[in-house]
Amino acid sequence: MDNIQRPKGTQDILPGSAGAPAHGSLSHISLWQWIEATARQQLGFAGYQEIRTPVFESTELFSRGVGESTDIVNKEMYTFEKGDRSLTLRPEGTAGVVRAYIENGLSRWPKPVKLYYAGPMFRYERPQAGRQRQFHQLGVEVLGLDNPQVDVEVIATAMRLFTALNIPHLTLQINNMGDEQSRAAFRQKLQAFFKPYLSQLCESCQVRFEVNPFRMLDCKESGCNHIYQQPDCQSLLQEEWANEESQQAFRQVCESLTALGIPFERNHRLVRGLDYYTQTVFEITSNHLGAQNAVCGGGRYNQLVETLGGPPTPAVGWAVGLERLATLVQKPAVSQIKAYVVHDDLPSAIALQQRLLGETSHDETSHEESSHEISCEVDLSGKGFGKQLEQAAKRGATFALILGAQERENKQVQIKNLTTGEVSSCDFAAIKPMLLSAKPQSAP
RNA sequence: GCGAGUGUCGCCAAGCGGUCAAGGCCCCGGAUUGUGGUUCCGGUAUACGUGGGUUCGAUUCCCAUCACUCGCCCCA
Incomplete structure (x- = not known):
């Protein structure tokens, strides 16, 4: 029982074979490959370019970027020391992207700079449904423009991606966090309001009161909730506390979403757990995910680039x-066509495989070909034809290509x-067209 | 960090104090050494999470521990 197991909160994603399909589709690699391919395609079409940044960064990048008051920084980071450096496995993607943006001078690129990233993130938390310690995020960042319509484009891009992935029934919630000035003002107002209740609030809310009173609004503790439900508190939350300029921008976001037919709900209590957001958050x-029901989160962060030492850059x-x-x-x-070569001479079989899979000249590529995938595997067991055919069936082949001395x-x-x-029977030269003209099988 | 649930072969799954470790799937071999997926026969596995305790006896009862799962917090 002392076999080495994977660390808590991590996942093996298995190939899944034709004979023994993976138990949960979640752990099936083909699902991941399809999601990633679809996302890359969609984002590429929309003019986003991939950026790859390190999986670990200086700890300071996150404590400064994500925010000292956040749970991520306070209790969820995988931090380790090397020499006199403190490094941290990235808990989210934006900080690293912004760091790279600054460090590599992307601020000199034509605006907007539209980037996307995908990869593993790490957060030391108790795993549960929809939450892992190593998990994967796909994200986009549009830097350099403060136009509220950009917020809309970014949201619309997300919705388009979900459509491409056939995901129905999602709910979009949005809120306005205000600009820097509004936030400072409202922050004081919140503190003034909650001061009398301070002793009745939960421990974490007492901390939030000091470091980030906005996050008190998000508290689910019943005691705090009771206070937040009071009419005077509710009216405080419902009021549009942001300044006119900020409200104007937010109204534009809402109007454009409506014009685009993207339904949304205003949630005054949505504040998000990361400190860098300003203005629009969403x-x-x-409701098919269990307790951890957020698929996508984001918003505008007009201060972050500057906070991390770059030029003032809205994003x-x-x-x-x-x-x-x-x-x-x-x-x-x-639909795919899978051929399995049954043979009594491996070199000849491989030659046949080369013929099928080898480089095709462009004029050879027909319209039909592009709509089907063709794959070809060669038997490696060296057993009799009967056993080889059995393998072909087990491996989910649609066709067996039998190549013996006679052939x-x-x-x-x-x-x-x-x-x-x-x-x-079929001549060597005609095999490929022959297979392609056959009715392909549906494969999951 | 705090709650709750679960833990028998690779997977599913019986047994719940007394020849105790069924069965199914998968895998491997054979019937079938140039034609498969049906069928039949056979085979592999250190399977009762771990450590204590109760008992004449524990997979079955108790305690602890570990692991996994779900939930809280928070987020993707």
Whole structure:
């Protein structure tokens, strides 16, 4: 029982074989590959470019960028020391992207700079449904523009991605965090209001009162909730406390979303757990996820680049949790043709495989070909033809290509349709068109 | 960090104090050494999470511990 296990909160994603399909689709690699491919395609179409930054960064990047008052920085970071350096496994993507933006002079690129990233993030938390210690995020950042319509474009991009992934029934919640001036003013107002109740609030709210009173509004403790439900408190929350300029921008966001037919709910208590947000914040949730129901979260962060030492640069972005996304996604069946070469001479079989999979000249590529995938595997067991055919079936092949001494002599193969059992002969040169013209199987 | 639930072969799953470790799936071999997925036969596995305790006896009862799962907090 002293076998080494994977660390708590991490996941193996397995290939899943034709014979023994993976238990949960979540751990099936093909689902991940499809999600990633779809996302890259969608974001690429929309003019976003991928950026890859390190999986670990200086601890200070996160404590400064994400914010000293956040749970992430206070209790969730994987931090280690090397020499006199303190390093941390990235708990989120934005800080690293902004660091790279500053460090590599992307601030000199034509605005806006539209980036996306995807990869593992690390947070030391108690794992539960929809929460892992190593999890994966896909995120976009648009830097350099303060136009509220950019917020809308970014949200619309997220919605388009969800559509491409066949995810129904998502809820978009948005709120206005105000600009810097408004926030400072409202912060004082909140503190003044809650001061009399301070002793009745939960421990964490007492801390929040000092470091970030906005996050008190998000508290789910029943005691605090009771106070927040009071009419005078509610009216305080409902009021538009941001200054006119900020409200104007927020109204534009709402109007454009409506014009685009993207439904949303205003949630005055949505403040998000990261300190860097200003103005528009939003969260996209699903009710099919259990307790951790946020699929996507984001907002505008007009101060962050400056905070991290860059030139004043307004920006918006979001991140989606890929594990949560994966539980919601409907992956369409892909038609594919899989051939399995049954043979008594491995070199000849490999030659046949090369013929099928080898580089195709462009003029050889037909329209039909692009709509089907063709794969070809060669038997490696060296067993009798019967056993090889058995393997072909177990491996989910649609066709067996039988290549024995006789066939080699005639420069032919037998093509056996493993669904119908039909067998036909075919010249070497005609194999590929023959397979492509066959009706492909649906594979999950 | 705090609650709750679960822990029998790779997977599913019986047994709940007395020949105790079924069964199914998967895997491997054979019937079938140039034609499979059906069928039949056979085979592999250090499987009762770990450590104590109760008992004449513990997979079954108790305690502890660990792991996993779900929830709180918070977030993706």
